Amino acid sequence: MVTYVIILLIAAGVMSRFERIDVPIAVLTQILALAVIGRWLFVAIPNVQPSTALLMLTALYFGFTSAAMLALFVPILSGLLLGIGPFVLFQFLGWLFVVAVVTVLKPLLSRSRWFLAAVGLGAGYLFGWTANLSFAEVIGVDFFKLLVLSLPFDTAHGIGNVVFLVLLHDLFVRIFVREDG
Structure with missing residues (x-):
């Protein structure tokens, strides 16, 4: 319960x-819509969806x-389509960690697409491990067992991130990033 209060305060x-x-609100709402619809469109492929890549590019x-x-x-609105549970706040936290990593590494990521792809691969694990905390807290499952059991799903998420990135x-930059002058 304390964890949920901390996440809500964050x-x-x-x-x-x-x-x-x-940033114009219209741009962010368009990216939000793409991320939510992207999660819904790829729901048949476990843990593969464009949301993480879109959040990384936004950061x-x-x-x-x-x-x-x-x-x-993204997790709240996509949860309205896919189901809302105690994991939604942990999904927010996982994506927040990913966004923080991208923000810290921004000077390197803007110079190298290969490094961006590598961070995208790692983001699949970071997001998955953070989301696993909700199951460990709610169900009481051993967190380390969850890490091992989720490896195939987190790997799929990471590879999906690389592909989507x-x-x-280039499409994201062309549509959403407006450079003056």
């Missing part, structure tokens, strides 16, 4: 920073706060 902190960003080009807001709303990067 979410409140993210939301309090949102009104200070200069890379629009910053931490914009991507963190999407990290909060390669496929979506």
Whole structure:
């Protein structure tokens, strides 16, 4: 229970920073819609969906706060389609960690697509391991057993991230990133 309160406080902190960003809300809502619909379209392939790649690209080009807001709303809104449970807040936390890593590594990621792909692969594991915390807390399953059992799913997520990052990067930049001058 304490974990949920902490996650909700983190979410409140993210939301309090949102009104200070200069990214047009229309751009973020379009990316949010793509991430939610992407999760729904790929639901038949376990753990493979474009949401993580879209959040990574948002963090890379629009910053931490914009991507963190999407990290909060993607699991909530996609949960309305796919089902909401105690894991939704942990999905937010997992994507928030991914967004934080991308933000910290931004200077390196903007120079190397290979490094971006490698971070995308790692993001599958980071997200999966964080989401596993919800099952460990709610069901009481041993966390280390969950890590081992989730390896194939986290690997699929990571490989999916690499594929989506390669496929979506240039399109994302062309559609959403406006460079002046």
